[in-house]
Amino acid sequence: MVDVNADTFAEARYKAIDHILHTSLAGRGHHALTTSDMLDRVFLHKRLGIPVFLSLMWATFQFAFAVSEPFMVMLESVFGWLGGLFGEPLTPLISLWADGICGGLGFVLVFIFPIMFLFIALAILEDSGYLPRAAFVMDRLMYRLGLHGRSFIPMLMGFGCNLPAIMATRSIDGERDRLITILINPLMSCGARLPVYVLIAGALFGAYAGSAIFSMYVLGIVLAIIMALLFRKFIPSLRGKPAPFIMELPPYHRPDAKSVLLYMWSRAVIFLKKAGTILLGGALVLWFMASFPWGRGVESSYVGMLGHILEPLVSPLGFDWMAAIALFFGFLAKEIVVETLGILYGVGGSGAITGAVATHMTPVTGLAFMAFTLIYLPCLATVGIVKAETGSWKWTGFMVLYQLVLAYVVAGIIVVVGNFIIGVL
Amino acid sequence: MDFKNIGLYTALIGAITAIVGIFEILFVFTGSELWIPADLFGGLALLVIAAVYLSGIGELFTKKEEGLSFALTGTILTMVFGILYTLMAGADWLMYTLGEADEFLIISELRPEILISIAALPLTIYLFKRKSSPTE
Numbered sequence: 001m002v003d004v005n006a007d008t009f010a011e012a013r014y015k016a017i018d019h020i021l022h023t024s025l026a027g028r029g030h031h032a033l034t035t036s037d038m039l040d041r042v043f044l045h046k047r048l049g050i051p052v053f054l055s056l057m058w059a060t061f062q063f064a065f066a067v068s069e070p071f072m073v074m075l076e077s078v079f080g081w082l083g084g085l086f087g088e089p090l091t092p093l094i095s096l097w098a099d100g101i102c103g104g105l106g107f108v109l110v111f112i113f114p115i116m117f118l119f120i121a122l123a124i125l126e127d128s129g130y131l132p133r134a135a136f137v138m139d140r141l142m143y144r145l146g147l148h149g150r151s152f153i154p155m156l157m158g159f160g161c162n163l164p165a166i167m168a169t170r171s172i173d174g175e176r177d178r179l180i181t182i183l184i185n186p187l188m189s190c191g192a193r194l195p196v197y198v199l200i201a202g203a204l205f206g207a208y209a210g211s212a213i214f215s216m217y218v219l220g221i222v223l224a225i226i227m228a229l230l231f232r233k234f235i236p237s238l239r240g241k242p243a244p245f246i247m248e249l250p251p252y253h254r255p256d257a258k259s260v261l262l263y264m265w266s267r268a269v270i271f272l273k274k275a276g277t278i279l280l281g282g283a284l285v286l287w288f289m290a291s292f293p294w295g296r297g298v299e300s301s302y303v304g305m306l307g308h309i310l311e312p313l314v315s316p317l318g319f320d321w322m323a324a325i326a327l328f329f330g331f332l333a334k335e336i337v338v339e340t341l342g343i344l345y346g347v348g349g350s351g352a353i354t355g356a357v358a359t360h361m362t363p364v365t366g367l368a369f370m371a372f373t374l375i376y377l378p379c380l381a382t383v384g385i386v387k388a389e390t391g392s393w394k395w396t397g398f399m400v401l402y403q404l405v406l407a408y409v410v411a412g413i414i415v416v417v418g419n420f421i422i423g424v425l
Numbered sequence: 426m427d428f429k430n431i432g433l434y435t436a437l438i439g440a441i442t443a444i445v446g447i448f449e450i451l452f453v454f455t456g457s458e459l460w461i462p463a464d465l466f467g468g469l470a471l472l473v474i475a476a477v478y479l480s481g482i483g484e485l486f487t488k489k490e491e492g493l494s495f496a497l498t499g500t501i502l503t504m505v506f507g508i509l510y511t512l513m514a515g516a517d518w519l520m521y522t523l524g525e526a527d528e529f530l531i532i533s534e535l536r537p538e539i540l541i542s543i544a545a546l547p548l549t550i551y552l553f554k555r556k557s558s559p560t561e
Binding site: 033035037038039041042043045048051052054055056058059062063066067068069070073074077207210211214 | 476491494495501515523
């Protein structure tokens, strides 16, 4: 009853505002359509709104992947040249430079371009006023499914980084709604996962790489909605009807080049700072673990030993020990998944990393690996912020556990269904 | 241009977009390609754009201003995809000059989406220049 009253009250208020505006403004007595009205008729359309949103998101990921590819190749060539400056990596010091710094950290750095291009596209969508409409359209769907409408804004923010997205859940009034939004937010694919998708999809899906990347983002949204529904239905403390949500939509305007570039640059700086700290540290540790005991080969190195211990856990999904190690260290930061593969393939003697990925994975296991990376665990910093925001180790532990199980189930389904389809074809 | 002419233009662009979209999806399964590429998601995106165009033609033929909403948004989406594929063609050319691609053929880079965006350009320019007029 309260919900109906709130909705009715808001609707009546906006009708009154509309009436006053159109009768008091000169030349607007006939209720002429503004450009914003016209665009909203389609972008907020009950049937076209979501397909249009998905089409634009697909275009965004095509842009981020395909257009950035030559720039990645150029930077990769620079690091390849730098890595070969001192000749073959026959001594630990040269190996540290060639395989650890250039092969590991350098290999991650090339992914700055898809990140920059992705955020250019997202900034254009946000600056034009479209992204709040996307949130509104998804909110309508989510509310119908019994979820809180305001959840989708932190979810959209999760495309950038889960940390501020989880902090943004403070704007949600109801404690239950807020907790559900926090628990599902790590399923939204953050920018740190993008390098993993770009590497695997680029190596295994050719012309469909952009679509494969897009499918991961859609998978994240779909899983988030399903999990939120399950939590609300089966966890007694999270049961209840979501609170109503009224949203003020900003007017459309032409995106400003300066603000778009500033937004993109701010994301690039975050990535570079991460590269200079945690990714550099990770590269050094991983190189050491992959190179020592010196001269025994990567299979018999410390990381090889650890990888073979972890391998049985992921081998049913078709992942080898290198993938297991990459996922293991990826808990620190998702970019380390790519860095680890770069170092392991580099120390193992593979020249071209993408070629090495294609020999270690099939398209089916590659897709499963991408899905597993998306779901299995948020990064360490996100786990910390979930603990801080929920104030509960119980909910933090629950989130980690359900994500691990879900990752295994989804990756397993992809492997079984994918292999079945390939078998039939 | 009156509403009826805009309606005809919109219907034509919408129909072409729908046909190309259907072929892009069909070719994924049949494997036979003309100059239209096999592209599942690209084809689906074209069908969405076609649906946007075609949703407004009824209102345009009955001279309702509301129908312009669909024509306007359809042209914006067409331009977005036209620009996207033009940028992708530029990236492919760069890959070719870097020696990362074996060939660069204009005919395969000139995707139907680019041609549709060129065909929709007059409508786009007209709709953007047009000021809302209750008398039209």
